[in-house]
Amino acid sequence: MKGLFITGTDTNVGKTYIACQIATALASKNINVIPRKPVETGCDLINGVLHAEDATLLLNASKSNSTIDEVCPYRFSPAISPQVAMQLAGHSVSLNELITASTNNLSEDDFLLVEGAGGFYSPICTGALNADLASHLNLPIILVTEDRVGAVNQVLLAINAIEKRQLNILAVILNTTHESNQNNLSDNAAEIRALIPYPIFLIPYKQGISADFLSQLNLSV
Numbered sequence: 001m002k003g004l005f006i007t008g009t010d011t012n013v014g015k016t017y018i019a020c021q022i023a024t025a026l027a028s029k030n031i032n033v034i035p036r037k038p039v040e041t042g043c044d045l046i047n048g049v050l051h052a053e054d055a056t057l058l059l060n061a062s063k064s065n066s067t068i069d070e071v072c073p074y075r076f077s078p079a080i081s082p083q084v085a086m087q088l089a090g091h092s093v094s095l096n097e098l099i100t101a102s103t104n105n106l107s108e109d110d111f112l113l114v115e116g117a118g119g120f121y122s123p124i125c126t127g128a129l130n131a132d133l134a135s136h137l138n139l140p141i142i143l144v145t146e147d148r149v150g151a152v153n154q155v156l157l158a159i160n161a162i163e164k165r166q167l168n169i170l171a172v173i174l175n176t177t178h179e180s181n182q183n184n185l186s187d188n189a190a191e192i193r194a195l196i197p198y199p200i201f202l203i204p205y206k207q208g209i210s211a212d213f214l215s216q217l218n219l220s221v
Helices: 015-028 053-062 082-088 095-103 130-137 151-164 179-183 188-193 213-217
Strands: 002-008 033-036 044-046 049-051 111-119 123-125 141-146 169-175 200-203
Touching: 002 015, 002 130, 002 151, 015 033, 015 053, 015 111, 015 141, 015 169, 015 213, 033 053, 053 111, 082 123, 095 111, 095 123, 095 130, 111 123, 111 130, 123 130, 130 151, 141 151, 151 169, 151 188, 169 188, 169 213, 188 200
Parallel strands: 002 111, 002 141, 033 111, 141 169, 169 200
Antiparallel strands: 044 049
């Protein structure tokens, strides 16, 4: 199975922004991207239907023929962890259901792009973590973090967790999510490069991935 799993060191680090950038780059090379964000919380109720904003962005960026229900079948209103949101809604969603939702309707030529919910160790469904979904899918990992003070510690903790699952880490992306962080005096990228063997990419505020990003990843497409 060809693809990527996009995870983060925390919530609100820009996973969807980076996932959309990657999806757009892949689609521009005529790669058939199959986007999946199987769970999304913080969804707005519009005309009686819960609207998954992040999943919709990912679907549009992928230029996929998938439906939003295929991309994100489990949608919840409260902007909290999926596991708690499911409990409040009186639902129980198993890890196997998320695996099925992530891999349904795939062909050999498809490129599966899965975005998790929250950080790598965040609960994503009833009794399971993002780490559990990533382990079962066994896709190469892109780790996204916010480029701010504390990023080095967060990245090292997440890297340690991902390595314990014996997953293939393709890259770490330091994403600048706020304009005020542009003047960050810390050189997180340099510090992290000195500590881990994986490619590090620094994304300035509201700027996209570099033109050679995909080639540097050595993706199997």
